[in-house]
Amino acid sequence: MRATEESARVLRTAAWIWLGFLLSIIVMDFILYMPQLQAQPLPDPGPPLRIRLFPVYLFYSFNGLTALLFLATTYWDWIQEQLDEIFYPVMLVVIAATPIFISALIVPRFPPGPLANAEGMALRQLPVLFIALTLVAWKYQFAHVVVFSLSVTVLELGLIAVNPFENRNISVYLFLAIIRTISFIAVGYVISALVTRLREANANLTHYASTLEQLTVSRERNRLARELHDTLAHSLTAISVSLETAKAYFDIDPKESRALIDRSLEATRKGVDETRRALKALRSSDLADxxxxxxxxxxxxxxxxxxxxxxxxxxxxxxxxxxxxxxxxxxxxxxxxxxxxxxxxxxxxxxxxxxxxxxxxxxxxxxxxxxxxxxxxxxxxxxxxxxxxxxxxxxxxxxxxxxxxxxxxxxxxx
CATH class of the missing domain: 3.30.565.10 (Histidine kinase-like ATPase, C-terminal domain)
Incomplete structure (x- = not known):
C-alpha cells in the first residue's frame, strides 16, 4: 500500500504539470492564432471564426478533460485499490497515448497557423510525453525506457499513416519521430541512472541507520553492564565479605557477628537503592545534587x-x-x-x-x-x-x- 501511495503522489504531480502545460499553450495559441485569424480575409462565403476554431476548442476540451480525470484518479483510493499493481502502468498509458491520439487526429484540422503543422504537433505533445518518460524512468529499468520511446514512435507514425490528410509530408513526421526517439532514450538513460544511484544511496543510508542503531544498542548494553558492576556487583561483594566474616565470628564473638550482619543489611539496602537509581537514570544522583x-x-x-x-x-x-x-x-x-x-x-x-x-x-x-x-x-x-x-x-x-x-x-x- 505504501508503494501505491508513493506512485499516486508522483502521478498527482505529473497531472498538475500536465494541466499547467495546457494552460500555458492556451495562452500561446490565443496570442499567436487570434491576431492572425482576424487578419486573414474570409473566403466568400466562408465559415465564421468560431467554426474555424472548433478543432482548437476540441483539442483543449479533450486534453483538459483527460488531464482532470487523470488528476482525479490519483486522489481516488478505491480505483487504486481495484487496479492494484496495474494502476501505475494504466496511468502511464493514459498520459502517453492521450497527446498522441489528440495531436494526430485533431491538430491537422487546425486552421492555418504557426502551430498547425508537423512542428506544431511535436511541440504540443512533447512536454506531456516527456512527463510520461520521466514517470517510466523513475519506476522501471532503462530497458522499459527504450520500449516506451519506440512504442510512442510506432503509435504516432501508425496513426499518421492510417489517418489521411492532404498536404501531409510523411517524411517530416518520420524525421521528427526519429529525433524525438533518440532524445527520449538519451534523456531516459540519464534519468534512470540518477534514480538508480539515488535508490542505492537510500539503501546505503538505511543500512547505515540500522548499523548505527545496533551500535547504539550495543553501547548502551555495555554501559548498563558497567553501571551494574559499579553498583550491584560492589554491593553484593561487600555483603558477601561481611557475611563470610559474620559466619566466622558466629561462635567466637556473637556480638561482633550481629554487628557484621547489621552492616550487611545496611549494605543490602544501599545496594538496592543504588541499583534502582542506576536502572532508572543510569546517572549518579550525587552528580545531579x-x-x-x-x-x-x-x-x-x-x-x-x-x-x-x-x-x-x-x-x-x-x-x-x-x-x-x-x-x-x-x-x-x-x-x-x-x-x-x-x-x-x-x-x-x-x-x-x-x-x-x-x-x-x-x-x-x-x-x-x-x-x-x-x-x-x-x-x-x-x-x-x-x-x-x-x-x-x-x-x-x-x-x-x-x-x-x-x-x-x-x-x-x-
Missing amino acids: MGLRLAVQKAAESAASRFNLELELTLQDPMPSLSPDVEQTILRVTQEAIENLTKHSRAKKFGIQLFSNGRTTLIVEDNGVGFDMKSRESSGHFGLVGMRERAELAGGTLKVESDKGKGTRVVLTI
Whole structure:
C-alpha cells in the first residue's frame, strides 16, 4: 500500500504539470492564432471564426478533460485499490497515448497557423510525453525506457499513416519521430541512472541507520553492564565479605557477628537503592545534587571513614564546566578505583587529586601492597576493563601504575 501511495503522489504531480502545460499553450495559441485569424480575409462565403476554431476548442476540451480525470484518479483510493499493481502502468498509458491520439487526429484540422503543422504537433505533445518518460524512468529499468520511446514512435507514425490528410509530408513526421526517439532514450538513460544511484544511496543510508542503531544498542548494553558492576556487583561483594566474616565470628564473638550482619543489611539496602537509581537514570544522583567536586569528595571521605584510612584530597575549586558524560566518567572511575583499593590493596592511606589545566586529570593513589601489572592485566580484571572503556568513550585515557609493595596509581586524563 505504501508503494501505491508513493506512485499516486508522483502521478498527482505529473497531472498538475500536465494541466499547467495546457494552460500555458492556451495562452500561446490565443496570442499567436487570434491576431492572425482576424487578419486573414474570409473566403466568400466562408465559415465564421468560431467554426474555424472548433478543432482548437476540441483539442483543449479533450486534453483538459483527460488531464482532470487523470488528476482525479490519483486522489481516488478505491480505483487504486481495484487496479492494484496495474494502476501505475494504466496511468502511464493514459498520459502517453492521450497527446498522441489528440495531436494526430485533431491538430491537422487546425486552421492555418504557426502551430498547425508537423512542428506544431511535436511541440504540443512533447512536454506531456516527456512527463510520461520521466514517470517510466523513475519506476522501471532503462530497458522499459527504450520500449516506451519506440512504442510512442510506432503509435504516432501508425496513426499518421492510417489517418489521411492532404498536404501531409510523411517524411517530416518520420524525421521528427526519429529525433524525438533518440532524445527520449538519451534523456531516459540519464534519468534512470540518477534514480538508480539515488535508490542505492537510500539503501546505503538505511543500512547505515540500522548499523548505527545496533551500535547504539550495543553501547548502551555495555554501559548498563558497567553501571551494574559499579553498583550491584560492589554491593553484593561487600555483603558477601561481611557475611563470610559474620559466619566466622558466629561462635567466637556473637556480638561482633550481629554487628557484621547489621552492616550487611545496611549494605543490602544501599545496594538496592543504588541499583534502582542506576536502572532508572543510569546517572549518579550525587552528580545531579552536588556537582562533580563534591561528589568525588563524598565518595573519598565515605571510603576513608568506613575503612579507617588516611585521606589526602586535592580538588580544584572551582572546576571548569564539563559535559555530563565526562563528569559521570570521572566519578565512576573514582568509585571503581576506591573500591579496588579498599578490597585489594590493604592500604593505610590513599589520596585523590582532581584538577584541570586544559585537560581534566584525576589521580587516585594508595600506599598498599600493589600488584603485578602483567598478571593482573592477563586476568582480564573487569574493573580495569570497565574503567578503560569509560575513559575511551569519554574521549580520554586511563593509565594504571602498580608494582608489588609500592602501591597503585590510577591516572585518568580527559
